[in-house]
Amino acid sequence: MINITINGRIVQAEEGEYLLSVLKREKIDVPALCHHDAVEPYGGCRLCTVEITKKEWNGWSDYVTSCLYPVEKGLIVSTHSTKVNEIRKTILDLYVARHPNSPEIKELAEQYGVFETTFETIADGDNCTLCGICTRICDEMGFHAISLVGRGHGKIVAPPLNEAPPDCTGCLSCALNCPTNFIKFKDEGDYRTIWGKKFELITCSQCGKKTITKEFAQYLSDNRDIPYEYFEICDECHRKQTALEMGKIANWTREEQS
Amino acid sequence: MKKRFIVNPSTCTGCRNCELACAFVHAENGKLGKSRIYPIDGGFKDLWVPVACLQCDDAACVKSCLVNALKRNPETGAIELNHDICVNCKACVAACPFGCSLIDEQHELIVKCDLCGGDPACVLFCPTKALQYKPIDNKTNKIAV
Amino acid sequence: MQIANPKQLNKIRKEYLAKQDQYPKKIMVCCGTGCIANGALKLVDAFRDILKKRKIKGFTVEALKETGCHGFCEQGPLVVIEPDGTFYSKVKAKDVEDIVEKSIKKDEIIEKLLFTDPVDKKKITKYNDISFFKYQKRIALKNLGKISAHSIDEYIAYGGYQALAKVLSKMSQDEVIQEITKSGLRGRGGGGFSTGRKWKICKDIKAEAHYVICNGDEGDPGAFMDRSIMEGDPHAVLEGMMIAAYAIGAKQGYIYVREEYPLAVTHLEKAINDCENLGLLGDNILKTGFSFSIKIARGAGAFVCGESSALMKSVAGEVGEPRAKYIRSVVKGLYDQPTVLNNVETLVNVPIIIDKGADWYKKLGTPKSSGTKVFSLVGKVRNTGLIEVPMGITLREIIYDIGGGIIDNRPFKAVQTGGPSGGCLPESQLDLPVDFDTLTEVGAMMGSGGMIVMDDRTCMVDVAKYFLEFLVSESCGKCVPCREGLFQLLKLATKICEGRGEEDDLEKIEKLSDNIILSSLCGLGKSGPNPIMSTLRYFKDEYITHIKDKKCPAGVCRDLITYEILDNCTGCTACKPVCPVNAITGNKKELHVIDQNLCTQCGACFAVCNFDAILVS
């Protein structure tokens, strides 16, 4: 364990631990739009930028993204210095200009004092901030179904060849973790459609409730050796069944004792 | 000695105190949490079975989690879900053969029993000791007296 | 035939030189990309036919050499007769007959093929008397134009692989590193980091594998020295890599070459094969237990891949998105192993330092920036091309002594150094010594060495906009300050160029640029605002004119200028066909007229008019 100073307070941390996880542990609020603990830090949105310095740097300071900065002994961090606030506000200003119709971006920006953009608004700007959370989660889960396509300002998140992604199992992890809820999907009747691909939802054989897609269940069954039958009834019916199974045993012991 | 969560359906009266306690303990910003324990009809007269996570050794939920959000806490023996890592894909809910991974619709979260970090509320509130959290003599595998 | 020890290396040298000495003269035809574009290969075929058919006494085809690029491409195709150094420029296939008859068989000079000095219009015969070459100090480029680009024997004959032999047989890894550190060699790719220190850090990291990568991406537009070196002297690059690999203990090396340099790839591939056949690459080189092999990784069109971490992703076959470099690539680079990435020019200096010693090298250049630097002097300067000069030389000496001054004697306005991450320097900075630190202090940057000279007909706001357009199209799009920030900077610059600029735009530009520099992930974003910031710093009045008076003094920004045909128009109809929107009317020999509401001010008519009959206002 080493000691570092954050906003004047001495704090304990693991050598080499990412600075953002220390800030989170110390309940210091720093925006981190492109961060998700399920995946490696990305360093794309730059909102978690903080000012760091050390005694031996005598006055010089650097601006680093806390999500990726490995802490080391003697680090002195200020998370809300004037310059850091200015950087944060400029980036949020750029976000508001790029995503004028996104309520999540508007709310985040206002939280840090940015109420309108000083730049030229991109009127038809969509709400994808290219934070990469969806593609990184999809990779982490082993599907690699969607990816960042193109380069620079015109970059988008898309399935390969802009067709229904062959590797997608409809698990929705991309849509459910998108900070601006940009990824569209629809659950209707027995089917789910996402990325222009249709999936059949498993219907609970007992009560008819819909659970996850068949493709997702098949993937889990094949790759994580979970018997496919487990997926065929919903969690509520599983609980009922468990109660009946344990009930038999309890009843048997009850009769045994009396 | 390691403690174990013990369920004794024969003394359970189905009063659902445990369910209430669990919901209360996991309340957030004023709204009740989703209980992780449900006394359910055991299929025989006056027989209730409190169903809660069995903290399995070879847990289907842990195997189903593709982002490693479910890890066992060595002290309490409970499999704990890290909400920051969880991507809400509901694989564990679908995979658990006992239905003990649940969806908390209100807070849009996946939840499971983590034995309240070693001091389960349901045990405290169970009037008939149907639920206990006692050290186990790992030789005899019986409740250590 | 695998050579087993340094002595055999000398045997090849002596045998080769002996064979060469029998030819009283050698014909060196430049076969760089530029000269080939102008028809150099036709010259080579013509020479070959004559030498084969005519059986000229004492001459065989061996005397004909296809050399690398002299760096003087606008004068190409170039033919040099060695050893006296007669320099023929703009040679056509039909001149070959003359050259053989007069300059090979006899010692006559063909006046019409000689280079004319742009300043005093005098014809110059000898290669070393030309001002363009005279003031240069060629060591990294020493073989360019002097040896055949295809023959390993010739490279060895002129001292090649001596440094490698010395290193493998007499020097320990640390001794090599000390020698390079002592020489003060700093990264020629623009980073300026001490090469020796970089090797040291990498060598000391314990890991399964170490890698050496040669950065031949050369993404800076306006820079082409790496191309010429890779095409003209591929073995020097390989030798530099071998020495680096030995120093840090690497078994595998890569050369990352731009997709736009096909000739460099072919020559490098041949050089690698020749080395493998000769036992200079592969296992147990020169029986010293040192094994090293080199693979070529081709770029595919991405300026950002000049940045080290993006380049390594590209070598691994992935998308070239840089990563945060809080853990440097010398510690964790390609496949997370310690990796040394050096620029082509840096590596080519390595064998020279080993051969001649660090003290000799340190005498060149300035104390903090030792050695020489290759610049590609281009733009509105008379002698354009590659120049290698000692560090510390002034911009004025480069542009006027070597460059021969500005075309048509127009007034000098600015020189841009360091490509898209560099800056524009005005006349007041011309007496600045050129080295790493001085340029950075004045807001420019050495960069890879692009040096673009601009005259009064270049608009600085347009140049800033040009660089921003380039960077916006080349940004990888991963981080917001660069993807969105540079995009908005471009919008602000475009606004000013189109006459919609407002007073507070300049303040917005400065504040946004400052934040982009501080918060961008990689060098592209961090140095992206440099061009616009330096033009604002030195040419602020030009911005004010664009904003306040809606005028472009240099006559470039299309929305702020008009083209009119004056009455000294001779009706030669040259302008009519080139107008892309057919805005010019008029018959032969009569005054032509431009229809102002059709005209898009593209400037095509102005470019073709030979009678200065078109006024830009």
Added chain:
Amino acid sequence: MNHNFDKLHEIFDRHPKTQESLIAVLQDIQKEYQYLPSEALTETSKVLDIPLSKVFSVSTFYNSFSLNERGETVIKVCTGTACHIRGAKLIKDQIESLLNLKSGETSKDKKFTLEEVACVGACAMAPVVITNDKYHGSVKVSNVKKLLKAK
């Protein structure tokens, strides 16, 4: 447009089946077919065992790859700094108006594709235009028409 894809396997055999050879394989495919047909991308993904999404990202990230068919003659106008200063924009406008084709597009009759490239390293003979593999140096506005005809 269907192609015979047996050439593909020849290309695959020339490279080790690893992620490292992905870019080299795509370059060979583009050299063979002038562009990257989607069938070739799917095949590459299978043979090199790389997710199709990764192959697609790489094919759309790098400028030199083109996902749609290109004309018989690919005209590249260099827009590097040296060429820009010496009037590359003028040359591009000329070609665009002569072929009525915007940069990045292919003519309907599949004869020409016009592209911009930032610096091909022939800066000493700026401005430069390349037609397929032929370099043209010090191009003047007046001789653009001749250059297009010569091909």
